[in-house]
Amino acid sequence: MKMPGMLGMRKRGIAGMAINRGVRSGMASKIIGPWDWIIAPALISLALTIVLATAFQPFGFYLPEPVSPFILAFAWPLIRPSYIAPFVLGALGMFLDFFWGAPLGFWTLGLMLVYASLITARTFIIGQEWIVVFGIFLLAELAFFGLCILLTTIDTGFVPRIWGVVEQAFATMLLFPVVLYLLEKYVHTDVRFQ
Amino acid sequence: MAYGDNNKHFEHLKLPMTWAVMGIVGVVCVGAALLFLGDHREEVEPASFANRAGFDGVASLPDKALSLPVHAVGDGTNWLDDYLFAVRENRVLKRKVAELSQYRDLYTEEKDINARYEKLLNLRTEPAVEAVTARSVAVSRGPFANNRLINAGSSKKITFGNPVITEHGLVGRVIGVSPDVSRVLMVTDVTSNVPVMILRSDARAMMRGDGGGYPKLDFVRGKESVKVGDQILSSGDGGIFPRGLPVGEAVKGVDGVWRVRLYSNRSAIDFVKVLLFKDFSQLPNADTLLRTPAVSDVLPPPALPPVQAAQSSASSSSASSGAASSATGSSAGAASASPVKPPVVKPKPKPVMPRPAATSASSAAPAVEPDLKPFVPPAAPTGQN
Secondary structure, eight states: OOOTTOOOHHHHOSTTOOOOOOHHHHHHTTOOOHIIIIIHHHHHHHHHHHHHTBSOOGGGOOOOOOOTHHHHHHHHHHHOOOSHHHHHHHHHHHHHHHHHTOOTTHHHHHHHHHHHHHHHSHHHHTTOOHHHHHHHHHHHHHHHHHHHHHHHHHHHSSOOOHHHHHHHHHHHHTTHHHHHHHHHHHTTTOGGGO | OOOGGGOOTTGGGHHHHHHHHHHHHHHHHHHHHHHHHHOOGGGOOHHHHGGGHHHHHHHHHHHHHHHHHHHHHHHHHHHHHHHHTHHHHHHHHHHHHHHHHHHHHHHHHHHHHHHHHHHHTTOOOOOOOOEEEEEEEEEEESSSOEEEEESOOGGGTOOTTOEEEOSSSEEEEEEEEOSSOEEEEETTSTTOEEEEEETTTOOEEEEEOOSSSSOEEESOOSSSSOOTTOEEEEOOTTSSSOTTOEEEEEEEOTTSOEEEEEGGGGSOOOEEEEEOOOGGGGSOOHHHHHHSOOHHHHSOOOOOOOOOHHHHHHHHHHHHHHHHHHHHHHTSTTTTTOSSOOOOOOOOOOOSSOOOOSSHHHHHSOOOOOOOOOOOOOOOOOOOO
């Protein structure tokens, strides 16, 4: 599942530091809580959304506007099933609805579709090569933005500009390495879910 | 307590947990669907966005903080640019001042003439609209929603529906207001519909956003009503936007649909101006209108055309015959009772149009004015006792 040249932080070490192979520290690092893989990434996603919404046009171009919670909706069900993750994902969707001015429930429905689809197909995706995961990521993006187009058409009666949807999907696709990083870091980390 | 392989506390959680998570996902989906069905964003009414005012007030704080260094850097680069290119800019500005001076004099003259015409014609002119300047702090520019947060709100008398413009043209309108922050619906949003007019042909159309930078022009009628490069202004129909705000230029998309190249996209939208415009209720009231002099008091009475003697006699005879016929009709029922019968006048039928000339010689003769008289219907035969 690794991309070429990607070893992960734990195996490579930081700045050439020696990897700590102590028994107690190794076991302790294999028990992760919701803060590590749910709350902290959700806060980072929220901060990224706010930062990229700054009214700033460098060289006349707008900042990209990726749907960063989509990355979490893709990675969380692959890491493990969780009771907290759907609620946090729903809260992130509500935040996007309010912050971007979409109808309430718009982004939540799309994110939940991705989460529910992947949690049912989890066992078929875990352990595959990164290119396979990337293909499934593109399929999930297609379903996600297709549902967004459908909901917008239902809500307003007009189809939004498709090229704009492609642009936003492309900006979201650029965050795919974050999915690989999360999977590499958390999928096999906790011994309780081996 | 057992340790090692016998400790399998989480083994039984795998399948039930997946199903339980799916149940949670279903509950969240049902809640989101209910919210979605209950939110009528397409109506663009104050109630649709009233529940978001508190969120906008809080969410704008980090973007305000983030925009500070951005604005500082932007102002600094502008200052440096002004300093480095001051000489060249000074030359350009001098040339422009020389060109515009003559237009200024012409403008003053035309404005004076226009004011006189308005007074003479007793026109109902629109009053000056107050404006509030604000700065954009956050923007949502995706295909599904185009909004913008500005750092001015109800504390500066901004209300729902106020139009927002830049120095170039129309940007959108206010759809959400909190004390210090307002949410602006861009004209490019999929829910935005702006009634516009084409300046050249005065044709009306509806500019509809689709999430992109080039809104569509809908309901365009006529082949020549729109041409490439025509200037698009707000028409004022519906009363949401005042008439005459510059919007953009007409362009034809690759799909053959008329679109608008927005003037507001000429540069980054930083400072905006919120017009405190409240549809037709801001027009002058009756007292204000009555203070202006009536046109009959200002202009001399219109000159009447000279009346010829022949025409006046004909008109008087026809008037008398008309009066006689009306008297006949009115007294038909009581004819037997009246001792004196009024004279019945039978008008001679005459062609409505003059006959065409029979020969070329007669056509060469001077044209004779046809004796035109008002048509009088023949009197109904009265009962002969």
